Structure formats: C-alpha cells, structure tokens
Amino acid sequence: MATVGIFDSGSGGLSVLKELLKLLPRERYIYYSDSANCPYGDKSPEFVRRRASDITRLLLDKGADIIVVACNTATAAAISALRDEFRDTPFVGMEPAVKPAALGTRTGVIGVLATAGTLKGSLYLDTKSRFQDNVRIVERVGRGFVELVENGTFSGPEAERVCKASLQPLLDEGADRIVLGCTHYPFLLPVLEKIASEHCISLNGSREVQFIDPAPAVARRTALLLPAGKTAAGGVELLSSGSTEALERSFSFININK
Numbered sequence: 001m002a003t004v005g006i007f008d009s010g011s012g013g014l015s016v017l018k019e020l021l022k023l024l025p026r027e028r029y030i031y032y033s034d035s036a037n038c039p040y041g042d043k044s045p046e047f048v049r050r051r052a053s054d055i056t057r058l059l060l061d062k063g064a065d066i067i068v069v070a071c072n073t074a075t076a077a078a079i080s081a082l083r084d085e086f087r088d089t090p091f092v093g094m095e096p097a098v099k100p101a102a103l104g105t106r107t108g109v110i111g112v113l114a115t116a117g118t119l120k121g122s123l124y125l126d127t128k129s130r131f132q133d134n135v136r137i138v139e140r141v142g143r144g145f146v147e148l149v150e151n152g153t154f155s156g157p158e159a160e161r162v163c164k165a166s167l168q169p170l171l172d173e174g175a176d177r178i179v180l181g182c183t184h185y186p187f188l189l190p191v192l193e194k195i196a197s198e199h200c201i202s203l204n205g206s207r208e209v210q211f212i213d214p215a216p217a218v219a220r221r222t223a224l225l226l227p228a229g230k231t232a233a234g235g236v237e238l239l240s241s242g243s244t245e246a247l248e249r250s251f252s253f254i255n256i257n258k
C-alpha cells in the first residue's frame with residue numbers, strides 16, 4: 001500500500017478523494033486543504049504555484065509517494081512547475097472533461113463550469129481548441145459555488161439561487177452536457193441537477209442534460225501511477241492551513257452520500 005498525498009484550495013478535492021477511496025480503499029491518504037488561502041480561483045498563477053510547491057513539499061515530508069492535485073485551478077497554474085521541481089514524484093492533475101462531453105452531446109453545445117483561473121489557463125484553452133471545430137463550447141465561472149461548499153451550504157434556496165445564476169445561461173444556450181471543471185462543484189450536483197431537470201421540463205422533456213465530473217477518471221489514472229512495493233497502514237488524515245471545520249463537515253457529507 002502506498003501513501004497518496006492529495007490537496008486542494010479547500011474541501012472540494014474531497015470529491016476526488018471519494019473516488020480514490022472507492023477504487024483504492026486500502027491505501028493511506030493525506031489530504032491537505034489550503035483553507036487559509038481559499039479560494040484559489042481569482043488568485044494569481046504565481047501565488048497558486050508557490051502554494052502548490054509548499055504543500056507538495058509538506059506532503060512528501062509526511063511520506064507521500066504520489067501527489068494528486070485535486071484542484072483544477074492549481075493543476076492549470078502549477079502542474080508543469082511541480083513536475084519540473086519534484087522530478088522523482090508522480091503527479092496526477094485534474095483534466096477538464098471536455099472530450100466525454102463533446103462525444104456525448106446531442107445538441108452540439110457543451111457547457112463548462114469552472115473558476116476564472118482554470119478558464120484562463122493554457123491546459124483548458126488547449127483542450128478547448130481540440131474540440132471547438134465540432135461542438136460549441138460555452139463557459140461560466142461558478143460564481144459563489146466554492147463559498148457555498150466551504151460554508152456547508154450543499155442545498156436549499158440560497159444554493160439554488162447561486163447555482164442558477166451560473167448554470168441557467170449555459171442551459172439557455174442549449175448545452176446538454178455540462179463539465180464540472182472545479183472539484184468543489186460535485187458537492188452541488190443535486191442542486192445543479194434539479195435546476196437542469198426544471199429546464200428540461202420547461203422544454204417538454206425534449207432534452208436531457210448530464211453533468212460530467214472527471215474525478216473517477218483521475219482515480220483510475222492514480223491507480224495506474226501508484227508506486228508498487230510501498231508499505232503503509234491505510235486510513236485518511238485530514239490537514240488544513242486554517243480551520244478544519246469545513247473539511248470535517250464536507251468529509252462527513254461525502255461519507256453520508258456514498
């Protein structure tokens with residue numbers, strides 16, 4: 001069993017940890033939430049790179065054999081620099097799931113919800129340029145989504161109002177596949193699905209909207225890169241640069257909603 005170091009700006013990366021635990025339940029996990037600096041979405045790439053490097057060093061010092069960057073914004077800003085700096089360490093990052101969305105769409109329009117940092121990053125722009133001849137891609141920043149999740153507001157009128165403001169324009173443009181390009185957003189999936197299903201009903205059921213979360217693919221990639229021959233007792237350790245309250249609340253939420 002190996003030790004997997006995993007980090008995010010906050011508790012969003014637990015949506016990736018959940019998939020890792022399903023696929024690789026016996027490994028040891030050290031999860032680091034940079035909650036003192038959350039959100040990353042509007043911070044400079046230099047700032048996010050510095051944090052990603054410091055957190056990686058901390059996770060390696062604690063025995064991590066592999067690092068999962070469970071944050072689209074940090075992947076966009078820092079994964080190449082991390083691979084250059086820590087040459088002996090395998091890294092797995094988040095990929096915007098544009099490909100499965102492009103393959104699945106029936107309307108020819110796909111929506112992407114992500115942070116401003118991710119949408120501006122070359123990783124996303126390169127992926128987008130590979131598909132935009134065949135499908136129309138419409139984007140929105142999930143404004144306020146990260147704050148909802150960090151506050152433990154996973155449902156209710158406030159979550160619906162905030163989610164609708166970013167999702168409805170994508171639905172109105174005809175998007176029938178929506179990429180969740182931020183690891184916090186899967187926590188809001190029930191709310192997002194409710195808004196999408198109301199939209200589909202308003203179209204007399206002539207459309208079906210699906211949300212795509214890349215976390216299961218990231219877990220499969222981690223399984224492939226996991227170093228063999230390591231020994232560690234399984235379990236999950238939760239660390240944070242700030243309060244661990246949001247982290248523990250979100251961790252219980254993913255356990256309840258298994």
Ligand code: DGL
Binds near residue numbers: 012
């Ligand atoms: N969960 C992160 C992501 O996947 C970061 C969100 C944020 O801190 O703005 O992008």
